[in-house]
Amino acid sequence: MLEKPIITPKEAVDLVKDGDSIMFGSFLVCGAAELLIDALAISDKKDLTIICIATDYEDRGVGKLITAKKVKKAITSHIGTNPQTQKQYIEKTLEVNFVPQGTLVERIRAAATGIGGFLTPTGLGTIVQEGKEIINVDGKDYLLEKPLKGKFAFVHAKKADKFGNLQFHGSANNSNLFMAMAADITIVEAGEIVEIGEIDPDFVHLSGIFVDYLVKA
Amino acid sequence: MDTKEIKIKIAKRIAQELKDGYVVNLGIGLPTLVANYIPKNIDVIFHSENGIIGMGPKPEEGKEDKDIINAGGGYVTVLPYGAFFDSTFSFGIIRGGHLDITVLGALQVDQEGNLANWMIPGKLIPGMGGAMDLVSGSKRVIVAMLHTDKKGNSKILKKCNLPLTGIHCVDTIVTERAYFDVDKEQKKLILKEYNSDFTIEEIIESTEADVIVDDNVKTFLIE
Numbered sequence: 512m513l514e515k516p517i518i519t520p521k522e523a524v525d526l527v528k529d530g531d532s533i534m535f536g537s538f539l540v541c542g543a544a545e546l547l548i549d550a551l552a553i554s555d556k557k558d559l560t561i562i563c564i565a566t567d568y569e570d571r572g573v574g575k576l577i578t579a580k581k582v583k584k585a586i587t588s589h590i591g592t593n594p595q596t597q598k599q600y601i602e603k604t605l606e607v608n609f610v611p612q613g614t615l616v617e618r619i620r621a622a623a624t625g626i627g628g629f630l631t632p633t634g635l636g637t638i639v640q641e642g643k644e645i646i647n648v649d650g651k652d653y654l655l656e657k658p659l660k661g662k663f664a665f666v667h668a669k670k671a672d673k674f675g676n677l678q679f680h681g682s683a684n685n686s687n688l689f690m691a692m693a694a695d696i697t698i699v700e701a702g703e704i705v706e707i708g709e710i711d712p713d714f715v716h717l718s719g720i721f722v723d724y725l726v727k728a
Numbered sequence: 729m730d731t732k733e734i735k736i737k738i739a740k741r742i743a744q745e746l747k748d749g750y751v752v753n754l755g756i757g758l759p760t761l762v763a764n765y766i767p768k769n770i771d772v773i774f775h776s777e778n779g780i781i782g783m784g785p786k787p788e789e790g791k792e793d794k795d796i797i798n799a800g801g802g803y804v805t806v807l808p809y810g811a812f813f814d815s816t817f818s819f820g821i822i823r824g825g826h827l828d829i830t831v832l833g834a835l836q837v838d839q840e841g842n843l844a845n846w847m848i849p850g851k852l853i854p855g856m857g858g859a860m861d862l863v864s865g866s867k868r869v870i871v872a873m874l875h876t877d878k879k880g881n882s883k884i885l886k887k888c889n890l891p892l893t894g895i896h897c898v899d900t901i902v903t904e905r906a907y908f909d910v911d912k913e914q915k916k917l918i919l920k921e922y923n924s925d926f927t928i929e930e931i932i933e934s935t936e937a938d939v940i941v942d943d944n945v946k947t948f949l950i951e
Contacts, residue, residue, distance in 0.1 A: 538778040538779075538797070538799075538815075539778075539797065539800075539801035540801070541778065541794065541795060541796075541797045541801075542795070564815065565855075565857070587855065588855055588856060588857050588858070589854060589855040589856070589857040590853065590854060590855050591853075591854025591855060591857075592801065597853055597854075600853065601850070601853070607853075607855075609855050609856060611856050611857075611858070611859075611860035611861050612777065612815070612819065612856070612857050612858040612861060613815075613819030613822060613823055613858060613860075613861030613865075614860075614861070616814075616815040616816045616819060617816055617819065619816075620816045631823065631864075632823070632864040632865070633823065633860045633861045633864045633865075634860050634864075635864070635894075635895065636842075636892060636894070636895030636896075637860065637891065637892045637893065637894065637895070638891055638892075639856075639860065669795070679812075679814075680795045680812075681780075681793060681795035681796040681797075681806070681812055682776065682778045682779045682780050682795060682796055682797055682812060683795035684779055684812060684813065684814045684815075685778055685779055685814060685815045686814070686815045687814070688814040688816075689814065689815075689816055
């Protein structure tokens with residue numbers, strides 16, 4: 512059975528349990544699975560850990576989940592566009608784990624591709640270094656950064672075929688690709704769902720083997 | 729000068745550092761203005777951390793594509809030679825040393841080339857976004873900033889006291905008053921150019937960091 516189940520946003524959210532971790536593709540809402548986020552924001556799910564490049568805006572994108580108080584912990588590189596995240600973080604009702612953006616996405620890539628960690632100069636000499644091993648290679652120091660993944664990935668694509676092959680558009684790919692590959696359960700909200708064979712294999716950005724469910728945007 | 733004019737002055741000076749074929753990343757805010765003053769007859773290739781090489785200007789009204797934005801979330805275009813890619817590739821470009829120049833803003837910078845621009849504990853906590861990667865990987869890091877804070881205190885210090893974005897990473901600092909190169913060996917700033925609205929003494933006085941006046945110091949190279 513090559514075709515992936517096409518489900519509703521509500522059915523997708525029903526798969527999530529309280530306390531689960533979810534990775535969200537999005538860069539300031541660009542490439543966000545907005546219907547899935549909306550369904551989660553009005554659900555009764557709570558205590559989620561979210562992994563995202565930024566917590567977007569308080570009324571748009573991943574930020575809606577912060578505003579709806581669904582999130583216990585955010586692993587992210589930027590919260591500056593979302594006053595709700597900053598407020599809850601300062602009031603200590605929300606835990607925020609700041610990770611430099613390049614390190615965040617590479618940690619997800621490491622989880623997706625079976626890499627046990629990687630060495631990066633990013634964050635050396637800053638608080639990002641705290642508690643991490645420093646490894647010197649050929650005279651240069653690096654931080655050892657370890658893989659990161661969530662149970663779910665809520666991903667957006669411009670187009671999917673029924674096998675789950677994906678095409679992204681513009682800068683809306685961002686973290687979607689490797690989050691989809693890293694997660695245990697990947698749910699893709701696609702702008703368009705076409706028959707298998709309608710996307711030329713030369714132009715498939717991510718194979719459908721990484722996709723578990725499709726949602727029509 | 730009002731703040732807007734000051735920022736334009738800084739942006740114009742930094743724009744003159746760009747050379748034909750350079751791959752450049754501009755931070756949000758003041759650094760973004762640099763794109764408006766690229767010298768004529770050269771082509772500069774803009775990288776955007778969210779996955780674009782060949783980022784173009786804002787689209788015409790009605791032609792916005794919600795999937796094509798810059799790192800500040802504003803609509804942009806992509807030029808005919810451009811390319812899109814995912815975030816890991818984009819940060820591979822950054823860390824891999826493929827950017828000729830990165831221009832960023834700062835809360836504080838110091839004479840060792842340390843930069844603080846991502847948080848003021850308890851007050852302002854935007855997060856580092858891509859800044860820590862940008863300063864660790866670019867061939868040259870230019871800080872674009874106002875010389876002093878609103879109270880007139882120097883933001884160019886002997887030692888930063890806010891959480892750092894990167895250590896020994898800043899090569900050049902451009903403010904409305906001065907152009908400094910950071911001498912990381914001597915841990916001092918070299919005053920290369922200054923705004924003739926101020927005297928060199930006034931500039932040194934308004935800079936907490938140790939400053940060496942270059943033998944060939946000039947007034948600002950801005951029309």
